[in-house]
Amino acid sequence: MPSYSRIVKDGLWDNNGVFGMILGMCPTMAMTTSATNGLGMGLATAAVMAASSLLVAMFRGYITQEVRIPVYILIVAAMVTLVDMTMNAYMHELYKVLGLFIPLIVSNCLPLARLEAFAAKEPVLPSLADGVFMGIGFTLALTAIGAVREIIGSGTLFADAHLLLGPSFRFLETQVLPHDTGVLVMILPPGGFLATGMLMAAKRLIDLKAGKEIKMAGAHAV
């Protein structure tokens, strides 16, 4: 079993879902038009990942090798639907911002990869920790990409953050560049690839400087 500090480091930096394993690119590209959107999508994914990792680790004694993939998909889909209905009923303002994209979590291969690579083999608590920190790492990555795209694309940072986090977070909303000076392409789909690529290169440069070995992307690196 890997140590907890390893789990935290892997999730947040070394084996980060987006910049390390390069998984979950569909929501990464679609939902990072602003830092707030990236943060919201990341948090929803993190909740689903934590819950499904916990469940898979709890039931791993009963899930046979042959049916494990359908059972994993069933668990992720059930968690997503649960989050979707609960948010619609009790966090409706947030749901209006994110609602369209929550079903996308089912098609995100990051939760599935972590279930297969980690939760299926490890005890309950480390699996929960892996789900949580992989989820937080995913959230940080999406927020970073969103921030880069938003600053360059619309000149703001964390616009509409109060819709996601409540009125007390209005202080986060900043105008970085003068009005109407954004480079539109960064908000359009190509900007997603540009920002992700630039940040991925930056992470590898930092790793190289630190003398770390650059691993090829792989979901099974533990």
Added chain:
Amino acid sequence: MNPRTLIHAVILGAFCTGFGIVLAATDRATHDQIKQRALEDMQNSLSQVIPPGLHDNNPVKDAIQLTTDGGKTLTVYRAMKDGKVTGVAYQIVGNGYAGPVKLMLGVDPNGHVLGVRATEHHETPGLGDKIDIAKTDWITKFTGRWLGNPPEDKWKVKKDGGVFDQFSGATITPRGVVGAIRKGLLFFAAHKDQMLEVR
């Protein structure tokens, strides 16, 4: 049947049943809340196109169904005060750059626009999405106008010889919206009696 296959079927079936029950329970618990939220959303978008001072009823409850020229059913929400219809609101759809643009149009009994709001669209951020009240106040320029101010053949964007501004870099979205409002007002003129009739 091979006993191993049977075991797998039982395991998969057990998980499906278990999570099915969990989902059904959650649906039961959240159903009323979700319905309530949807109703609030509808009332919210209605209150933007029909000033609250115009009515003392619940326009969602006093809605009627009309059949459009295309044979579809359209729900017309009616604001009433002292038993008289003071305004109606219904959904209109324009052809945007990225699919349909859904709008809510409010009209008073004389056919004047009480207000229009885009309720659902997928227009390009920074270009076509200026029709959204959250981005610019362009959409408010229609308030108070009717077929006659400007005349019907001037209900177009400037580029097409009309009076309404398009956006720099985006003509298709405003063209679709202006066209949808023009058609919405024509629909009102054609169905005025049904809309204002109180049974």
